[in-house]
Amino acid sequence: MSSQTDTNQSKFGAKLEAMTEKITTGIMPFAEKMQSYSFIGALSETFMILMPIFIIGSFAVLLAFVDIGPWQAIMAEVPAVRRTFQFMQFTTLSLIAFYVLLILPYRYASRLGMKEALAVMPITVASFLAITPTELYSAIPAGWLGHQGLLTAVLMSFLVVRVTKFFLDKRICIRMPAGVPKFVEDGFSVMVPGVVLVGVFAVINHLFAQTELETAHNIIYRALQIPLQRVGLSLFGLTLTQTLSTLFMFVGLHASTIVGFTHPIQQAAGLENLEAWQAGLPLPNVAAWGISGFMSIGAGGNMLSATLSVLLFSRSKRFKSIGKVAIVPGIFGIGEPMLFGLPVMLNPLLFIPFIFVTFFNTIVAYLIISVGLVGRFTGVMLPWTTPPIINVFLSSSTPVRAVIAQLIIIAINLMIWYPFIRSADKVALKEEEALVAAGA
Numbered sequence: 001m002s003s004q005t006d007t008n009q010s011k012f013g014a015k016l017e018a019m020t021e022k023i024t025t026g027i028m029p030f031a032e033k034m035q036s037y038s039f040i041g042a043l044s045e046t047f048m049i050l051m052p053i054f055i056i057g058s059f060a061v062l063l064a065f066v067d068i069g070p071w072q073a074i075m076a077e078v079p080a081v082r083r084t085f086q087f088m089q090f091t092t093l094s095l096i097a098f099y100v101l102l103i104l105p106y107r108y109a110s111r112l113g114m115k116e117a118l119a120v121m122p123i124t125v126a127s128f129l130a131i132t133p134t135e136l137y138s139a140i141p142a143g144w145l146g147h148q149g150l151l152t153a154v155l156m157s158f159l160v161v162r163v164t165k166f167f168l169d170k171r172i173c174i175r176m177p178a179g180v181p182k183f184v185e186d187g188f189s190v191m192v193p194g195v196v197l198v199g200v201f202a203v204i205n206h207l208f209a210q211t212e213l214e215t216a217h218n219i220i221y222r223a224l225q226i227p228l229q230r231v232g233l234s235l236f237g238l239t240l241t242q243t244l245s246t247l248f249m250f251v252g253l254h255a256s257t258i259v260g261f262t263h264p265i266q267q268a269a270g271l272e273n274l275e276a277w278q279a280g281l282p283l284p285n286v287a288a289w290g291i292s293g294f295m296s297i298g299a300g301g302n303m304l305s306a307t308l309s310v311l312l313f314s315r316s317k318r319f320k321s322i323g324k325v326a327i328v329p330g331i332f333g334i335g336e337p338m339l340f341g342l343p344v345m346l347n348p349l350l351f352i353p354f355i356f357v358t359f360f361n362t363i364v365a366y367l368i369i370s371v372g373l374v375g376r377f378t379g380v381m382l383p384w385t386t387p388p389i390i391n392v393f394l395s396s397s398t399p400v401r402a403v404i405a406q407l408i409i410i411a412i413n414l415m416i417w418y419p420f421i422r423s424a425d426k427v428a429l430k431e432e433e434a435l436v437a438a439g440a
Contacts, residue, residue: 039158042108047267049103050096054267054381057093060085061274062380062394086278093271093381094142097149100264101125104157114165119186123194124160128153130201131208133215144217147271150264152220160197167193233269233287235370239362242296246358249301250345266292274379283376283397286369290377290395294402295365297388297410302357303335304388305413306344309421312414316428319421332385342424349427353420357413364409374398374405 064075064085075082092099105124109117132149134140143149167173174188201216208216270289277283298304307330310323319342326337344350368374375398382391388410389403396402 038111039108042104042111043154043264045107046100046104047264049107050099051381051384053092053096053099055383057089057091058274058379058381060088060092061278061378064089065278089274090142093274094146096146096267096271097128097153098125098145100150100153101128101157104154105161108157108161109165112161112165114161114168115182116164116168116186116189119190120161120164123164123190123197124157126194127160127197127201128156130198131156131205131216133205133209133217144215147268149217150268150271152217154264155220163197164190164193167196233265233285235363235366238287238291238366239359242358242362243355246301246355249339250351250354270377270379270381272379273376277378277397283378286366286376288377288379289381290379290392291365291369293382293386293388293391293395294369294374294377294406295361295409296358297361297406297413298330298333298335301335301339301344301354302361302413303338303344304330305357305410306342306350306353306417306421307338308410309414309417310338310342310425313418313421314425314428316425316432318428318432319425331387333387334385347424349424350420353417357416360416361409361413368405374402 064082101124102121105120106117109120114120129140132140132144144152168189173190173192204216208214266287266289269285269287273283273285273288296302298307307323307326310319311327314320314323322338322341326341329337339345342350344354369376375396377395378397380395382394386394388406392402392406393399
């Protein structure tokens with residue numbers, strides 16, 4: 001009986017190995033192509049750099065509007081405190097497009113090897129403002145500096161950097177004599193493309209002001225950002241990006257290769273929810289910022305459930321040791337010790353639960369939120385190291401229901417992982433027993 005079971009496991013392992021090889025061969029060219037795009041890497045870096053801004057603004061909103069115990073009564077008695085929190089939120093999250101304009105051009109230009117990377121930043125900001133409707137010498141609408149202008153800021157950063165690089169590569173620029181300080185030389189180098197860019201966008205702004213659209217922002221927001229949000233934040237779009245990112249992790253590529261490009265969409269959706277939450281209105285988006293912490297439990301690939309499975313169900317010394325090492329990082333969203341230590345990566349026996357848990361969690365999370373079993377996420381942005389349970393308690397509009405749902409999801413994840421971890425554990429046990437026998 002044992003011999004038959006071992007034979008069946010061997011055949012099953014061989015089939016999984018062949019399937020893994022096909023998947024790796026199929027997605028590696030695409031993965032390498034994605035990683036070769038400097039702009040995607042720069043975009044991912046930008047949102048990582050801006051994380052303090054997200055966290056400050058999110059906690060400010062949380063403290064202003066969270067309804068726990070007597071807190072709201074205190075806010076009502078001391079309105080100046082709530083106003084202070086709201087002002088903190090306005091100067092951070094509500095101006096997110098502006099912050100992207102400050103960081104993304106520099107990161108992108110640096111990745112392209114441009115020594116004028118710093119000088120490109122003010123040109124990008126000026127170009128963005130040139131197409132933004134303003135009251136001359138008076139006011140700039142804050143809405144376009146926030147989530148409504150986020151995609152415009154991303155596109156403008158790409159366009160300004162590429163156009164500036166084109167001018168500099170073709171030597172269509174002002175060259176300074178030797179001995180001039182670098183920051184002065186860089187400023188003059190980008191002057192010609194800067195004049196062209198700001199001038200062209202100012203003309204575009206004037207032309208659009210004569211139409212019903214009023215501003216180029218409206219075209220980008222209505223024709224690109226809204227449709228992208230609808231597709232990217234749909235059940236299909238969310239499942240596709242989550243599954244692809246997990247496949248990338250399986251072959252050793254960082255999930256940000258895929259997920260990083262979706263950050264502006266989720267950020268904009270989260271900010272819409274945040275504004276609605278502040279105003280006491282229904283939250284518009286199911287898949288907003290915060291849903292990732294609900295469905296990806298313990299980092300991408302749901303490594304915390306894999307770690308718990310190893311600790312609870314394995315018997316081999318190697319598995320137990322890895323589980324003990326990986327559990328604390330896993331709780332705080334760091335899955336690499338389990339991904340590379342067990343390993344899960346390129347392990348054909350663990351491929352099915354690794355992919356299926358992500359697929360299952362994404363679909364279940366989306367559906368239970370969309371039907372109202374769990375409330376939509378408020379858009380509050382917490383540190384990525386915030387542990388599960390605490391994360392959803394602070395970011396969901398129905399914290400208790402969200403916590404219960406996540407505990408159920410974790411339990412189901414453990415059941416999915418169980419047979420595969422036990423199978424891999426048996427292999428490890430045999431290897432350990434063979435080493436002991438050889439030593440004896």
